[in-house]
Structures are given as structure tokens and as C-alpha cells.
Amino acid sequence: MAETSVKDFADAIGKPVDRLIEQMQEAGLRHKSADEKVSEKDKETLLGYLKRNSGAGEPKRITMTRKVTQQLKTDGRKSVNVEVRKKRTFVKHSDVEQNGEQEKQAAEEAQRKALEAEALKKAEEEAEAKRKKVEEERRQAEEAARKQLEAEEAARKAEQESKSKEAPPVAASAEDLEAQKKAEAEREKRKQEEKRRAEQARKARANPVVVGADETATDEPEVELPKNTKIDDDKPKHSKPGGRKSAGGRKGGKRDEDHEDRRLSRRNKDEKRKGGRRSAGGGAPKKHGFEKPTAPIKREVLIPESITVADLADRMAIKGAEVIKVMFKMGAMATINQVIDQDTAAIVVEEMGHTPKLQKENAIEDEVLDNISYEGEAITRAPVVTVMGHVDHGKTSLLDYIRRAKVADAEAGGITQHIGAYHVDTRDGNMVTFLDTPGHAAFTAMRARGAKATDVVILVVAADDGVMPQTIEAVEHAKAAGVPLVVAVNKMDKEGADPDRIKNELSQHQVIPEDWGGDTPFVPVSAKAGMGVDDLLEAVLLQSEILELTAVPEAPGKGVVVESRLDKGRGSVATVLVQNGTLSKGDIVLAGLNYGRVRALIDENGKQVDSAGPSIPVEILGLDGTPEAGDEFTVVQDEKKAREVALFRQGKYREVKLARQQKAKLENVFNQMEQGKTATVNIILKSDVRGSVEAIVGALKDLETDEVKVNVVSSGVGGITETDANLALASDAILIGFNVRADAAAKVIIEREDIDLRYYSIIYELIEQVKQAMSGKLAPEFKEEIVGIAEVRDVFRSPKLGQIAGCMVVEGTVYRNKKIRVLRDNVVIYEGELESLRRYKDDANEVRNGMECGIGVKNYNDVKVGDKIEVFDKIRVERSL
Structure with a gap:
């Protein structure tokens, strides 16, 4: 049973898709989209519904007509448009009649196709015959034009020879004038013939040949006359009717002859300069075949x-x-x-x-990556374990004991600042790869990347400290990545250790211990004493066995970038974790926006290796830049293809970033119009590794408020250069170096222009000082403080000072130079300043509580007995985040 889609069926019957779906649903069908299939049974159901609604009793025919335009090539330059009309009729009959109708339609279809083929063949033959006829006429016209040109050249030479004999001019004879008139009439006749043929060709182009079951081909195919067919091309455009005077005319002579020669020479030079040339038969130069389109052109963009x-x-x-x-x-x-x-x-x-x-933007990328085969014999690979937890809960100390190395001693401030990757061999001969992520809250993004690149998460919780905010964040990251947890209850050797407390607090966050009926193993350990470490590794290996982790060592290397940095002596250095296949020295690696050939592989102990298999972290040298932490890397075969994909990704990144920046600018304009001007702290950040840059930027963004924004003008990896200093000067930004320093050229500009440069090695201090700088941008608050109240006991009038209120200071102190309010029944009726304050006859700057005074209110003369004069002051209150 033939089936078509709803869209094709709608196009066939000439209905909109939405209207057809609506009618099909009214008929009881379940079609909702244009891509769903429509069977013959569905069509019959719809037809019956439409008949019932329209009241039609007898079956009606459904006829579909399709038009197809084809273009027949007659030669290299000519073409004929042929339009084929196809018609198909659908009639509802019984099954037997339907089969007979189908056979009949098949026979008619075959006959129609034969007629179409015959008509096409006939049209081609007619077009070819007419083309040959036109070519013959053109050739004859060119031959006649050539002969006429030769005759005129011969006559001109004869005229020149006669003039050379210095024969006296004689009057033109009647025979010569008659010959000139006949030649002019012949040229005019040829012009009319050319116009008629051009009009026929234009009509043929406007009316294409139509061949179908109902109509036959037209008599006029598309025929173009050559544009260079011009009989009287040698006639000068400026010549008058009647032609040039003969040799015996009065105005003939040497001057007209020289003018004609110069005109012919100039025309030949113009033809050579434009690239034109005469045909073999001596015709006019050939021109391009461009014509203005007669209808709008629809393009596929x-x-x-x-x-x-x-x-x-x-x-x-x-x-x-x-x-x-x-x-x-x-x-x-x-x-x-x-x-x-x-x-x-x-x-x-x-x-x-x-x-x-x-x-499809990633077409080039798919072409390269889809050709990489990862098929082969899969083997069990080592698990990748991420150690997470709160600050100072013993994550790095636990790793130290496992791999017998001291890492925390080399870290500034005693905390881990970078992502570290190590692989160790257990006592049972199994291998485990560890990722150590920093525990400070500012490195939330780094911990999130660690969770996505790992198989098992070890959550370290101090038994004497309990569950902390970063512990909860680590649980959320592990759950979001779908990674199983193994909880290591550390510091069990200390007094006050309470593992049951840890279980209770973690159970509130859906981390249920195994002995409570959950699926999370809780292992008590001591990083310093080494207690329970073997049990912890066994729990990790048990979780990895449940996951059934496999990899194909024979396949090309593939994995994730853990960290990247710029090394002064080695260039770009990227720490990668191989997740599948094998990465070897000399491989071409495509990592994010960067690519390169691996010049060296270095393990976590600083030794060079030739290859790295699944679950092995290594440092690679040879990339053309520092990829982002978390980017995927892939080994490709062709360096040229890798360069194309990298350039394509860079261009796409710039375009998307530009579009996003422009959109953000518009949004900022509207926000500033609604909320007023917002204070901004501009920062240029340079760090030693990429992960620290992202973490610091994220922490600074968290400090933003509606009034103060943090604008990271530029951020990157490496030392502070002269370009960074100039950018800070131009943008009025603060230069921040995290574990990096400024070079000599940058120091000169910084000292000369007094740029604010700050070095940090611990992230706590960085965030705190930036917070203080942002607090300085906050608008201060002004708080009103009532300093004194005077009660009006009597009112006097002075010829010099006007109205004077005799008052008693009942609270605080009344000052001469502070603002006042006049209260009547505890309602403010006036706010202004004092014009005079006197103690008896002497002026006073202040009058204290319990004393009498005379007060003159400036620009107010309606003070009454019983009013209170309140003296207040505005105090500036500095704000902070």
C-alpha cells in the first residue's frame, strides 16, 4: 500500500497543510504533523468525511496536475525551454474495479510517456532544423556583408587612384546618384528584416514550448539571433542620409577621404582595446551574451x-x-x-x-571527526577518581598518603590552587587515576569540571567538623554529573570524631549510607595515620567494577583537557586525561580551538613517555595555544584538516561572541535608562593557569550588586605585558596578577602612569580587596539625626528682624547653622533654615537644653505659640558590600 506524507498529500490536492490536518482530525484521524504518513485507507476515510459534510452522493474524481520545465541544449550556446504537464486522476471504486483502473492508468501512463518522448524528440528535431536555418541565414548575411565591404573597399581604392592623377573634380552623374539610392534602400530593407527576426526570437523566449497530454508543442522555439550580425556596420554614425559625396562632388575631396580613414582606424583600435575581433568572414566583432533578466530570480541563500x-x-x-x-x-x-x-x-x-x-555549522568538523574509527577490542580501564570536599578537610593529605608525595607543602597558603592529576598503583596491582580539585568556594567551576571528567567521586568529610557548604556543593556536582559517591570520613584519629553525625547530616541531602539501606559506602579513614585507606581504594574499585569501564587501546587517543598554561621555556603546556585509545608522541591533536603535533609527553613525575593509554594523565607540548579546561581533545590523521577545524571553531567562536556582545550592549543601554548610571569596577586579570582565571572571574561576578558591577576587561594566562598595561591605562582598570608578575616594559608604563597593580598568590586576599574597591564605588547613605528641639512660648515682632519666636530648648541643642523644621501638632508645616538665634540681646551660635532663646525663621512668618522647632543634621554613612 503506497503511503505519502501529509505535506505531499496537501501539495497534491492544493490545500494548506494546517487546513488538511484540521480536516483529518475532524474525520477521526490522528495526524498532527506534516511528516506523518497517509495511507490509502486514511485517504478514503477523509474523502468519506468530506462527502458527508458536502452532501455529495456519487464519488468524485481528484485530479492532480504537475508541471515540469526542462531545458534542451541544441548546441553550445542555444537552448529551448520545454514544459511538460502531467495529469493524474484518482477515483474511488471497488477493489476489482480499482485494480482494473490501476492497470488502465499504467497503460495510459506508458502511452503518455511514449507520446512525451516522441514529442520531445520532434521538438528537438524542429529546433535543430530551425537552428540550422538561422545559422545558414546568418552565414549568408555575413557573406553578403563581407562582399559589400570588399566592393566598397575596391571602389575606395579606385577613387584614391583617380585622385592621385590629380584629375579635376567633375559633377556627380545621375547614374551614381541612382546607385547610391538603391544601396541605401537595400540597407534599410535589411534593417527591417533584422528587426522582424529579433522580434520573433523575443516571442520564442517569452513563450516556451509546451508538450503534454492535453497540449502540443508551440511552433516557435527559443531562438536567438547572433548580436554581431550587422549588415551596415561600416556606415559612419554621423553620416547624413544620402551617403558620402562621390569623387566628383564639390564636398568630396581629400578632407572627407582622410576623415573616413581616421574613423575606420579609430574603430579598429576600440575593438582591439575591448577584446573584440572580427569573424572569419569579416563580420562585426563578437560581444558578450548578457541579457537583463525578464523575471525576478529566486536564489537559494x-x-x-x-x-x-x-x-x-x-x-x-x-x-x-x-x-x-x-x-x-x-x-x-x-x-x-x-x-x-x-x-x-x-x-x-x-x-x-x-x-x-x-x-550546518559543524559540517567541516563532522567530516573530520566522523572518519575516526574507535572500533577494536575493548578492555577494562582504570577508574578516574575525583577527590572533593570542604577546605581543610584533608583531601590533598589523603592523596599524599596514597601516592607518597607531598603536594600541599608547595602550595601558597597551604591550599590547593590548581587541578592536579595523578595515577597510582594499588597493592593489588590495580591502577587508579586521581583528580585533586581545590576545596575553596571560589573554585566551584573547577570542581564542576572535575566531576564531569571522572568516574567516581571521593567525598572527604572531616569527622570533627561535619558537613560544610562546599561539601554540599560537591554532592550537587556529583549528582548532576551522574557520578557515584564514596564518602571518606577523615580525621578519625582526632578526639571528637563522630562518624554518625556525618551520616545524619549527609542523609538530609539524599546521600544514604549502605548500612542504612542506601547505595553510598562510608569509609572511616585517617590521612595522617593511613587508617582505612586500603578499604577506601577497595570501595572505589568495587564501584568501578559495577560501572564496567572499558576502553579500546588500539584506537586513536581521545579525552579531556584538565588544565593548560604557558611555560616560558616550553610554550603551551596542556594537562590532558586520556579517556579512550592511546595518545603517542608525534600525534596530531585537535583540542578545542587549538591544534598541534605532540612534541613531548610528560607524566606527573616529570618524566618523558612515548605514549599514554586510557585513564592516564599526561602533559603534552606542541599545541599552538592554551585550550580551555574541560575542552575535548582528539587525535586526527591529517594536520591540514585539523588546522581547518581549529580555524573554523575560532571563527565561529568570534562570530558568536560578537553577536552576544552586541546584544549585551543593547541590554545595558535599556538597563541604564531604567535604573540610572551604574558604577563599574574594571579589572584586567592575568593568572598562571587557565582554571584559576575562570574561578576568579566567577568569584568576582558573585560580588556584583545592582549598583556596582565588575567588568573583566581582559583575562588570560601568562605574565603581565606591555599590552596589558596600555589596556589598563585606556580603560581605567585595575591590574591583578595571580601568581604572575609584570615584565620590564610593563613596569615602565605602570610606574609612569601610576596604574593600580596588585599581586596575589592566595585567592582570599584577592576577593577581599576587590570587595573593598567595589564598596568604595557604592553611593553613600545620609541619615538624619535630630540634635535639638525648641518649644515656642511667645511670639514678638521686631521692626528690624520681623517675627521673633521666644523659645525654650526642651531637648538637645539648637544650632544656628543647621536646618530646622517647624512642627504644629507633630505635623511638619515648614522646613528651612534659621535667620537669627539670640540669647537675650546677643547673637549665639548654639543654645543648650533648658535655656531660653529668640529664634527668627528665615522666609517664614507664621510661627505660633505651641509650635516646636526641630533642629536636625544629615550624617554621611559609608556603605559596604
């Missing part, structure tokens, strides 16, 4: 993920102003260089009558 308005207009072959006009009518204001997204560009293309084609 390829649209990438982001594109500028200028590029979009160029792909549609129109002016950029037209695209801007259409976008303006659609309600989107844009400039010629503005970047728009793919959806907006597709709407604009459809609005202008073209067909959008959304480009």
Missing part, C-alpha cells in the same frame, strides 16, 4: 549561524539598503555591519522572495 547584513545582501545579489529597509518594515532596526542570527536572516530571506538554506 546559504545562511550560517551568524551573518552581517552586508554579507546577507551580497548572497542575495541585492543592495544592503534594501535589506535594511525590509528589516525596518519588520520592526528590526539594523545597520549594514550589524551581525544578525540565523533565524532572523532566514525570515528576511523569505520576506524578499528567496529560499533560505540553513548552513
Whole structure:
């Protein structure tokens, strides 16, 4: 049973897809989308429903007509448009009649195709015959033009020879004038014939040949006359009717002859300069075959993920102003260089009558990565374990005991600042790879990357300290990544250790111990004494066995970038974790936006190795940059392809970033219009490793408020350079170096321009000082404080000072230079200043509690007995985050 989609069925019967789906649902069918299949039974059900609604009793025919335009090539330059019309009729009959009808339709279809083929063949033969006829006429016309040109050249030479004999001029004879008139009439006749043929050719192009079951081909195929067929091409454009005077005319002579020679010479030079040449038969020079299109051209426009308005207009072959006009009518204001997204560009293309084609951005990337085969014999690989927990709960100390090395001693401030990767062999001969992530809250993003790259998470909790905020975050990261947990209850050798407390607190976060009926093993350990470490490793290996971790060592290497940095002597150094396959020295690696050939492989002990298998962390040298921590790396075969993919990713990253920045700028404009101007602290951050940069930026963003924003102008890996110093000067930014220093050229600019430069090696101090700098940007608050109250006992009038209120200070002190309020029945009726304050006849600056005074209120003369005059002051209160 033949089935078609709802969209094809709608196109066949000439109905909109939405209307057809609505009718099918009314008929009891369950079709909801345009891609669902429609069977013959569904069609019959729909037809019966439509008959019942329309009241039709007898079955009706459904006829579909399709038009297909084909183009027949007659030779290298000519073509004939042939339009084929196909018609198909559907009638509802019984099964027997339907089978007979199908056979009949098949016979008719075969006969129709035979007729179409015969008609096409006949049309080709007719077109070929007419083409040959036109070519013959053109050849004859060129031959006649050539002969006429030769005759005129011969006559001109004869005339020159006669003039050379210095024969006296004589009057033109009647025979010569008659011959000139006949030649002019012949040229005019040929012009009319050329116009008639050109008109026939234009009609043939406008009316293509139609061949079908109902109509036959037209008599006029598409035929073009050559544009270089011109009989009177040698006639000068400026000559008057009647032609040039003969040798015996009065105005003939040497001057007209020289003028004609100069005109012919100039025309030949113009033809050579334009690339024209005469045909073999002596005809006019050939010209290009461009013609202005008679109808709008619809193009298929390829649209990438982001594109500028200028590029979009160029792909549609129109002016950029037209695209801007259409976008303006659609309600989107844009400039010629503005970047728009793919959806907006597709709407604009459809609005202008073209067909959008959304480009698959990762086509180049898929071509390279899909060709890599990871098939082979899979073996069990070692688990990758991430150690997480709160600050100072003993994560690094536990790793130290396992791998017999001291890492925390080399860390600034006694805390881990970087992601470390190590692999160790247990006593049972099994291998385990460890990722040590810092426990400080600022490194939340680094811990999140560690959880995504790992198989098992060891959650270290101090038995004497309990569950802390970073412990809860580690649990959330592990759950989000779907990684099983193994809880190591550390510091069991200390007094006050309470493992039951740890179980109770973690159970509140859905971490249920195994002995309580859960699936999370709790192992009591002591990192210093080594107690329970073997049990912890056994629990980790048991979890890995349940996961059934496998890898193919023979496949090309594939994994994740753990960390990257710039080394002064070695260049870009990236710490990677091989998750599948084998990474060898000399392989071509594609890592995020960077690529390169591996020049050296270095393990965690600083020794060079030739290869690294699954679950082995190594440092690689040879990349052209520092990839982001968390980027996937892949070994590819072709260095050229790797470079193309890296450049493509870089370009895509820049385009997306530019579009995002422009959008953010517009949003900031509206926010500033609504909320007013926002204070901003500009920062340029340089660090020793990429992971620290991301962690510090995330911590600084958390300090933002509605009034103060942190703007990281630039961030990167490596020392502070002269470019960073100039950027800080131009953007009024604070230079922050985390475990890096400024070079000599940068120091000169920093000292000369007095740029704020700060070095840090511990993240606590960095965040605290930036917090203080942001607090300085906060607008201060002003708090009112009532300093004195005077009660009006009597009112006097002075000829010099006006109204004077005799008052008694009942609270605090009344000051002469502070603001006052006049209260009547505890309601403020006036706010202003004092004009005078006197103690008896003497002026006073202040009057204390319990004393009498005379007060004159400035610009207010309605003080009454019983009013209170309140003296207040505004105190500036500095704010902090």
C-alpha cells in the first residue's frame, strides 16, 4: 500500500497543510504533523468525511496536475525551454474495479510517456532544423556583408587612384546618384528584416514550448539571433542620409577621404582595446551574451549561524539598503555591519522572495571527526577518581598518603590552587587515576569540571567538623554529573570524631549510607595515620567494577583537557586525561580551538613517555595555544584538516561572541535608562593557569550588586605585558596578577602612569580587596539625626528682624547653622533654615537644653505659640558590600 506524507498529500490536492490536518482530525484521524504518513485507507476515510459534510452522493474524481520545465541544449550556446504537464486522476471504486483502473492508468501512463518522448524528440528535431536555418541565414548575411565591404573597399581604392592623377573634380552623374539610392534602400530593407527576426526570437523566449497530454508543442522555439550580425556596420554614425559625396562632388575631396580613414582606424583600435575581433568572414566583432533578466530570480541563500547584513545582501545579489529597509518594515532596526542570527536572516530571506538554506555549522568538523574509527577490542580501564570536599578537610593529605608525595607543602597558603592529576598503583596491582580539585568556594567551576571528567567521586568529610557548604556543593556536582559517591570520613584519629553525625547530616541531602539501606559506602579513614585507606581504594574499585569501564587501546587517543598554561621555556603546556585509545608522541591533536603535533609527553613525575593509554594523565607540548579546561581533545590523521577545524571553531567562536556582545550592549543601554548610571569596577586579570582565571572571574561576578558591577576587561594566562598595561591605562582598570608578575616594559608604563597593580598568590586576599574597591564605588547613605528641639512660648515682632519666636530648648541643642523644621501638632508645616538665634540681646551660635532663646525663621512668618522647632543634621554613612 503506497503511503505519502501529509505535506505531499496537501501539495497534491492544493490545500494548506494546517487546513488538511484540521480536516483529518475532524474525520477521526490522528495526524498532527506534516511528516506523518497517509495511507490509502486514511485517504478514503477523509474523502468519506468530506462527502458527508458536502452532501455529495456519487464519488468524485481528484485530479492532480504537475508541471515540469526542462531545458534542451541544441548546441553550445542555444537552448529551448520545454514544459511538460502531467495529469493524474484518482477515483474511488471497488477493489476489482480499482485494480482494473490501476492497470488502465499504467497503460495510459506508458502511452503518455511514449507520446512525451516522441514529442520531445520532434521538438528537438524542429529546433535543430530551425537552428540550422538561422545559422545558414546568418552565414549568408555575413557573406553578403563581407562582399559589400570588399566592393566598397575596391571602389575606395579606385577613387584614391583617380585622385592621385590629380584629375579635376567633375559633377556627380545621375547614374551614381541612382546607385547610391538603391544601396541605401537595400540597407534599410535589411534593417527591417533584422528587426522582424529579433522580434520573433523575443516571442520564442517569452513563450516556451509546451508538450503534454492535453497540449502540443508551440511552433516557435527559443531562438536567438547572433548580436554581431550587422549588415551596415561600416556606415559612419554621423553620416547624413544620402551617403558620402562621390569623387566628383564639390564636398568630396581629400578632407572627407582622410576623415573616413581616421574613423575606420579609430574603430579598429576600440575593438582591439575591448577584446573584440572580427569573424572569419569579416563580420562585426563578437560581444558578450548578457541579457537583463525578464523575471525576478529566486536564489537559494546559504545562511550560517551568524551573518552581517552586508554579507546577507551580497548572497542575495541585492543592495544592503534594501535589506535594511525590509528589516525596518519588520520592526528590526539594523545597520549594514550589524551581525544578525540565523533565524532572523532566514525570515528576511523569505520576506524578499528567496529560499533560505540553513548552513550546518559543524559540517567541516563532522567530516573530520566522523572518519575516526574507535572500533577494536575493548578492555577494562582504570577508574578516574575525583577527590572533593570542604577546605581543610584533608583531601590533598589523603592523596599524599596514597601516592607518597607531598603536594600541599608547595602550595601558597597551604591550599590547593590548581587541578592536579595523578595515577597510582594499588597493592593489588590495580591502577587508579586521581583528580585533586581545590576545596575553596571560589573554585566551584573547577570542581564542576572535575566531576564531569571522572568516574567516581571521593567525598572527604572531616569527622570533627561535619558537613560544610562546599561539601554540599560537591554532592550537587556529583549528582548532576551522574557520578557515584564514596564518602571518606577523615580525621578519625582526632578526639571528637563522630562518624554518625556525618551520616545524619549527609542523609538530609539524599546521600544514604549502605548500612542504612542506601547505595553510598562510608569509609572511616585517617590521612595522617593511613587508617582505612586500603578499604577506601577497595570501595572505589568495587564501584568501578559495577560501572564496567572499558576502553579500546588500539584506537586513536581521545579525552579531556584538565588544565593548560604557558611555560616560558616550553610554550603551551596542556594537562590532558586520556579517556579512550592511546595518545603517542608525534600525534596530531585537535583540542578545542587549538591544534598541534605532540612534541613531548610528560607524566606527573616529570618524566618523558612515548605514549599514554586510557585513564592516564599526561602533559603534552606542541599545541599552538592554551585550550580551555574541560575542552575535548582528539587525535586526527591529517594536520591540514585539523588546522581547518581549529580555524573554523575560532571563527565561529568570534562570530558568536560578537553577536552576544552586541546584544549585551543593547541590554545595558535599556538597563541604564531604567535604573540610572551604574558604577563599574574594571579589572584586567592575568593568572598562571587557565582554571584559576575562570574561578576568579566567577568569584568576582558573585560580588556584583545592582549598583556596582565588575567588568573583566581582559583575562588570560601568562605574565603581565606591555599590552596589558596600555589596556589598563585606556580603560581605567585595575591590574591583578595571580601568581604572575609584570615584565620590564610593563613596569615602565605602570610606574609612569601610576596604574593600580596588585599581586596575589592566595585567592582570599584577592576577593577581599576587590570587595573593598567595589564598596568604595557604592553611593553613600545620609541619615538624619535630630540634635535639638525648641518649644515656642511667645511670639514678638521686631521692626528690624520681623517675627521673633521666644523659645525654650526642651531637648538637645539648637544650632544656628543647621536646618530646622517647624512642627504644629507633630505635623511638619515648614522646613528651612534659621535667620537669627539670640540669647537675650546677643547673637549665639548654639543654645543648650533648658535655656531660653529668640529664634527668627528665615522666609517664614507664621510661627505660633505651641509650635516646636526641630533642629536636625544629615550624617554621611559609608556603605559596604
